[in-house]
Structures are given as structure tokens and as C-alpha cells.
Amino acid sequence: EIVLTQSPGTLSLSPGERATLSCRASQSVSSGYLAWYQQKPGQAPRLLIYGVSIRATGIPDRFSGSGSGTDFTLTISRLEPEDFAVYYCQKYGSSPPNTFGPGTKLEIK
Amino acid sequence: QVHLVESGGGMVQPGRSLRLSCTASGGDFSRHGMHWVRQAPGKGLEWVAIIWNDGTTKYYADSVQGRFSISRDNSKNTLFLQMNSLRAEDTAVYFCARHYFDGWYDSWGQGTLVTVSS
Numbered sequence: 001e002i003v004l005t006q007s008p009g010t011l012s013l014s015p016g017e018r019a020t021l022s023c024r025a026s027q028s029v030s031s032g033y034l035a036w037y038q039q040k041p042g043q044a045p046r047l048l049i050y051g052v053s054i055r056a057t058g059i060p061d062r063f064s065g066s067g068s069g070t071d072f073t074l075t076i077s078r079l080e081p082e083d084f085a086v087y088y089c090q091k092y093g094s095s096p097p098n099t100f101g102p103g104t105k106l107e108i109k
Numbered sequence: 110q111v112h113l114v115e116s117g118g119g120m121v122q123p124g125r126s127l128r129l130s131c132t133a134s135g136g137d138f139s140r141h142g143m144h145w146v147r148q149a150p151g152k153g154l155e156w157v158a159i160i161w162n163d164g165t166t167k168y169y170a171d172s173v174q175g176r177f178s179i180s181r182d183n184s185k186n187t188l189f190l191q192m193n194s195l196r197a198e199d200t201a202v203y204f205c206a207r208h209y210f211d212g213w214y215d216s217w218g219q220g221t222l223v224t225v226s227s
């Protein structure tokens with residue numbers, strides 16, 4: 001079973017700054033089946049990125065994903081006030097479990 | 110995307126059962142696998158179960174294996190989660206989510222809260 005770790009646990013930045021969030025897998029994620037979700041308090045998660053780097057419909061281009069194998073990154077180029085939330089990476093595919101990372105909380109500095 | 114609405118949550122005593130439902134509208138429900146994902150208060154997301162589009166294959170997280178059962182009624186665009194032998198650690202918001210293509214979740218319900226307490 002693949003275990004995902006995310007770092008940092010909490011990231012404190014100001015609007016306009018660049019955010020870099022990391023997701024590391026305990027073994028290689030096959031076929032690039034890695035997604036990122038954003039969750040705000042009291043809301044369901046929202047898909048941001050799938051296939052490591054493909055933005056979901058309606059996601060602004062300030063969000064980008066990269067990486068391969070076991071190391072993946074979500075980058076937000078210029079933070080907007082609405083971007084402060086918790087971000088989860090997820091390994092998916094047809095062979096469960098579809099593991100989530102523990103999350104990174106992006107908070108306003 | 111599809112609109113998903115969960116229902117059936119509530120407070121239940123340890124050892125008792127509860128059945129959650131997730132009703133879909135606006136999409137081809139029968140063409141997609143469906144998942145349950147839960148989130149304990151103040152915690153992260155935990156995958157619970159998946160059922161394939163035709164209901165023939167199901168997988169469960171180790172934490173619920175043997176106690177929870179996922180099913181679906183494609184004629185009613187509805188997904189179910191039967192939860193038996195509930196424990197305090199099952200307390201969480203339960204989300205249903207649609208499996209899209211290779212398995213990312215493109216649509217989520219708003220969640221339903223299950224509280225297991227005496």
C-alpha cells in the first residue's frame with residue numbers, strides 16, 4: 001500500500017506570494033495517477049489537478065502540478081485570498097486503496 | 110460533472126447500524142464507479158470504499174472491511190453505504206465522490222455527518 005506524506009504541514013504566506021506544496025509517496029505512483037484537491041472549512045474537497053499536472057475544468061492557471069515517481073509538487077504562482085485552504089494529494093487508480101496525504105494547511109501570514 | 114447529495118447521517122450508539130445514501134443527478138451515474146470518503150472532525154480525508162459502475166466489484170479500507178457494505182441502484186441513480194457494528198472512531202463526515210476515467214474524483218457531495226456515541 002502506498003503511503004503519501006505532505007510537507008509542510010502548515011504554510012504561512014501572504015497574498016501575492018508563491019506557494020510550493022510537496023507530496024512524497026512511499027513507492028512509485030504508477031502511470032502518474034496523482035491528484036490534488038483543495039478543501040475549505042465546511043466544504044467538500046474540490047479537484048484541482050489530476051494526472052500529476054492536468055488542471056481540472058475551471059481551475060485558474062496559477063495552479064500547477066509537477067513531479068514523477070515518488071515526488072510531486074503543487075505550485076500556486078501568486079496567492080489570491082481565496083486560495084487559503086487545506087490541500088490534499090491523492091494516489092488513485094483502479095487498484096485501491098485510493099490513499100490521501102495528510103494535507104497541507106495554507107494560511108494567511 | 111454531476112450533482113451528488115448524501116443523506117442518512119445522524120447520531121447512533123456504538124454497535125448499531127446506519128445506512129447512508131447518495132443520490133446523483135445531471136450525469137451518467139451508471140457509467141462511473143463511485144466512492145465513499147470520510148473525514149473525522151478536524152482530521153484529513155480517508156478513503157472508505159469503491160464500487161464499480163456495474164456493481165460487480167467492491168473494495169474496502171481495512172478499517173471498515175467486514176463491517177461496511179457499499180452498493181448501488183443504477184435505476185435510481187443512488188449509491189449506498191450500509192454501516193454495521195459502528196464504533197466511536199467511525200464518527201466523521203461521509204462524502205460520496207464520482208470516479209472519473211482513471212480514478213480521480215471530479216464530483217463530490219456536500220457530506221453527511223455520522224456521530225457514533227452513547
